Amino acid sequence: MPGPYSRAALAVNPAVLENCGQTAQHLGGRIPSETTKITAPGDQAAAALRGWLTGPAIHDCAAGWKTLLDKLAADMAGSGTKLSTAAADYRRNEQSLSTALTGSAATTRYDHRTPAADPFGTVLTKDLSPAAEAARTNGAGKAR
Secondary structure, eight states: OTTOOOOOOOOHHHHHHHHHHHHHHHHHHHHHHHHHHHHHHHHHHHHHTSTHHHHHHHHHHHHHHHHHHHHHHHHHHHHHHHHHHHHHHHHHHHHHHHHHHHOOOOOOSSOOOOOOOTTOOOOOEEEEEEOOOOOOHHHHHHHO
């Protein structure tokens, strides 16, 4: 069981966000050209059933599906744009943070580069509880 001070790590890969965003935009862009094909068969069926109550219902059903699918396309394209924007924001923030901390710009490609040598011998841990800190202090021979 994790300690009360431990936190789950969140890792974001901007390249994956960008890829998902581009895919959503691409698929959302393809839907409208396909939805134009929905109404013609419905209109043909409705014309063949002129005078029957079923004719207008078929037309309305096809038109309703077209409206819903066009909205889905717009939602997908909008979500794709937001994902791509989030990826760009993560890259920009990583670069800005790297520049602020190290004086040099980070790469714009997400990677797990080997960090520079730590002159202080810092030990990274997920458990930040007082008991774990005391154990690390005792284990490292540090003065209390």
